[in-house]
Amino acid sequence: MKTSVVLFTSDLRVHDHPPLRAAVTGADQVVPLFVRDRHIAETGFAGPNREAFLADCLTDLDRRLRDRGGRLVVRSGDVVAEVRAVMAATDAEEIHMAGGVSGYAHARERRLREALERDGRRLHVHDSVITVLPPGAVTPAGRDHFAVFTPYYRKWSARSPRDVLGPPRTVRVPDHVRSEPVPGRDGVDGVSPGLARGGESEGRARWKAWLRKDADGYAEGQDDLAGDATSRLSPHLHFGTVSATELVRGARTREGEGAENFVRQICWRDFHHQVLAARPRSASTDYRTKQDRWRKGEAAEEEIRAWQEGRTGFPVVDAAMRQLLHEGWMHNRGRLLVASFLVKSLYVDWRVGARHFLRLLADGDIANNQMNWQWMAGTGTDSRPNRVLNPVRQGQRYDPRGDYVRRWVPELKDLAGAAVHEPWKLSKKERERYDYPEPLIELGEGLARFKHARGLD
Structure with missing residues (x-):
């Protein structure tokens, strides 16, 4: 009886899944395997929101496999060691998985291929899955x-x-293969209270x-x-x-x-x-360096904390950052304007912002996150490195009635209409009543700081 393994990574579904379809078609039994990779945990990449969302995904994947007569096998540890152990225990001849793009994914694939070749087993990597x-x-x-x-x-x-594939009707899993319990989000600490469900x-x-x-x-x-x-x-x-x-x-x-x-x-x-x-190195280094001399020191650290906590004094920036804290997600327009504020107005290294996003975003993806931050910083693939988004104008244009700001910055909920985007124009007495911080920086000062650092003044 032929057995194959399907290694799930960033493809936690049964619909339109070429590795699963290939394994079910080519073998009598299939082991749907997910390894909770200790190396990812050691890097700090597995933030609480992604861990909770992942737990939802694994729970739902297990349920969908059980609907088809199968189940999800969960292991923890080194991916290569766990794959080899499962294949040895089930006498599996081959393994199917989706191709990844990060440097880590490439290294994982290389290690798997070398180990399985020594064992006389085959690795099939499928494109167009992710x-x-x-x-x-x-x-x-x-x-x-x-x-x-x-x-x-x-x-x-x-x-x-390519054509979209339907889900398999039946998934037959060997009875004796051992699995850890499928994790649930209840065991994850530090999850954003408004995090959406996964699966x-x-x-x-x-x-x-x-x-x-x-x-x-x-x-x-x-x-x-x-x-x-x-x-x-x-x-x-x-x-x-x-x-x-x-x-x-x-x-x-x-x-x-x-x-x-x-x-x-x-x-x-x-x-x-x-x-x-x-260019795997662009996950941590400039794709096109501008020789930036990013601000550091105590003053910069204080500004970074204010940005992270949503208390910069610019309402639409603070609204977006507070949405991130509460939901583990942020509107795409918000992502652009808070990134512009950090790297162009505060002139802080884009990697600081990228790390903060990866700590909190449920969709924290190395490719999209890092390259979008570089796009905004002007160090990426974009041909307009001097693009600066004015947070006041952005708020007036994309939140003209101020509803988004009032939703996430309750201190300003009684300030009507578009005036919510410029609370510093209120009288001193009114500003005290709203208990909202003064702007962290004059926008003109921030732009001058950026231009001077880039040698554009």
Whole structure:
């Protein structure tokens, strides 16, 4: 009786899962395996919000496998050691897994392949599981990746995604293979109180509801902070509870600018993944250095803490940072403006912001997080390194009635309309009544600080 193993990583679903389909088709029995990798825990990457969201995903994956006669096998420790142990215990001949893009994913795949070759077993790595197109599927002439989004988007759009696969009807798992209990989020400390639920069931329900209700208006509403009309699928994409390929194919069944704008966002995700796959070091170093002399010292540390806690004195910045603290998620427009404030107004190293985001974001993804921070810092692939987002104008444009600010900055809930974006214009007596901090910095001072450091003054 032939047995195969499926190693789940960032693909925690049964729908549209090429490794699972290949294993079920090619073997009599399958071991669906997830290893709680101690090396990831040691790096500090596994923040409480992602741990809780992951627990939801694993619980739901186990339930879906049990609906098909199977179950999820959970182990903890070194991935290579645990895979080898499971394969030895079940006499499995081969293992299937999705390809990753980070330096760690590449190293894990290399270690697995070398170990299994010594054992006389085979590793099958499947592309187009985590992204729509695998890194390297489209490239410019003479280079290994695209560094500019628009030509990448044109080539990417001209390629048809692979067909979407249905879930397997039956998954037969060997009875004797040992598993730890599937973890639950109740055992995770420090979780944001408003963190959304994870899992394929939740992700697919959210996707279908958004496609039915909000997709057509996405082009107009995607930057509306108070409207909150985005799909909120980013954590599900990060953990692979929904398939990026299925999202693209589903969106393209609808006509209109909204659906195509959504597809463009998925393409941005593929773009960042192909950059990181080609330049793994850009997770921690400048893709294009500007020789920045980022501010350090006690004053900078105090400003960083104020930014992290949502008390900069700029209401829309503080609202976005408080949303992050409460939900483990932030609106995309908010991410751009708080990043601009940190790196351009405070002139603080983008890595400080990227680490803070990774500590709290349920969708904290190395490719998207690091490359978006570099895009805003002007050290990434973008050709406009001097882009600066004015938080007052951003608030007035994307939260014109001030509803988003009042939702997350209750100190200002009685301040009506767009005036909420400039509370420093109130009289001294009124400012005291609202008990809200003065602006951390004059915007003109921040811009001058940035220009001087970059040698642009």
